[in-house]
Amino acid sequence: MFRIGIIGGGLTGLTAAYRLVKKGFPVVVFEEDSEPGGLASSFDLRTSSLERFYHHIFTSDLHLLDLCRELGLEDLMGWYEPKNAIYTDNHLYPFTSPMDLLRFSPISFISRIRTGLLTLTSRFIKDYKHLESQTARDWLIRKAGRDSYHKVWEPLLVSKFDRDADLVSATWIWNKFKLRGASRAKNISREMLGYMKGGFARLVDRLVKEISEAGGIIRTNCRISGIRRLEDSRLALDGFPEGAFGRVLFTGSPQQLAALDSPLPAKYRESLAALKAKGNICMVLELDRSLSPYYWITVAQQDIPFVLVIEHTNLVGLDGYGSHVVYLSRYADHQDDIFMKNDRDIESIFLDGLSRIFPGFSREWVKRTRLSRVFYAQPVITRHYSRLLPTLKTPMDSLYFASMAQIYPEDRGMNYAVRLGLAAADEIMKEL
Secondary structure (H helix, E strand, C coil), X not given: CCCEEEECCEHHHXXXXXXXXXXXXXXXXXXXXXXXXXXXXXXXECCEEEECCCCCEECCCHHHHHHHHHCCCHHHEEEECCCEEEEECCEEEECCCHHHHHCCCCCCHHHHHHHHHHHHHHCXXXXXXXXXXXXXXXXXXXXXXXXXXXXXXXXXXXXXXXXXXXXXXXXXXXHHHHHHHHCCCCCCCCCCEEEECCCCHHHHHHHHHHHHHCCCEEECCCCCCEEEECCCCCEEEECEEEEEECEEEXXXXXXXXXXXXXXXXXXHHHHHHCCCEEEEEEXXXXXXXXXXXXXXXXXXXXXXXXXXXXXXXXXXXXXXXXXEEEEEEEEECCCCHHHHCCHHHHHHHHHHHHHHHCCCCCHHHEEEEEEEEEEEEEXXXXXXXXXXXXXXXXXXXXXXXXXXXXXXXXCCCHHHHHHHHHHHHHHHHHHC
């Protein structure tokens, strides 16, 4: 039977490997980091694990919930009602319920009504094709008004996509509205978010265990630098001299696949390299006290060096953590100066920004910090993105490709990583 190689041990790669080994296919997963999980990888914090980058799920994340059920983890999923806020004009405003929006004084009352109607009706849009030709900027101005756009949405788009903010498709922001609306399906004034008790490391660990027990192999600290075709049509992986593979699935970013040493056609490489993505810097703070009553604070003010303040323990409680846990998240181009700074300098910049939002904040509250950064965290969804979308099968025989850039029109998330991993495994098995 063909042996299958999977490059990348994130949730997409692990899900694909799990599906394949359960069907009897020999699989080897290659992960260049010291542990699998990708953007869902974790570190130990007291008696729990905590993701390096913030995570929660929605009630509509059925692919992930089905996988948890299959793995016997369903009872570990807890559901919580968050309290959210938005920071703008040097002020923190509650931003959880429709009533909070109606009271949101930085924009006119008419703009509040238009914004509420836009977010409410977006969940009922089924055919997004007419949105593909529009930018998020133009669509938001037309639907919610200039007041709402310039005060709320423009700062957020710039914070997430910086120099590419005006290129982002209306499809991207529509999907955000739709996703949050789905989490309120039973009660428009009440949103529910899910988090796994003990952290999503328990999902990653269970997948690793199931893959290993079924005969699959997971190689960490193993970087694959190239793919070569052998005379017998099998594929050899540079960085792994122990035999060849009948099929290979690559689960990194389009840019990483384009840079891989392989016989992929030049035109295909160019199309991959042309896709844009933003990096992310995420700092986890362990504090001796809470910052606010809010779980999720959207920072709609461009002079603050991060776009999100997420107080994780305000959602799930303190049990197992021993501290109040806060994420500060910043998106940026790879060429941005902040990616060139060392961890200590970024920590200082972020803490200065936190002091501006919370004037009473003291660095003495900080017990520990941990900084993580990744170059390919957020695909830039431009207009007519469906025309740019890479397929699961590449032009190179026996090589498949599955990345977060291919879950369009949805945005990145664990649910869609699972869905994509299952789809990739099914595509490979269909061929075999």
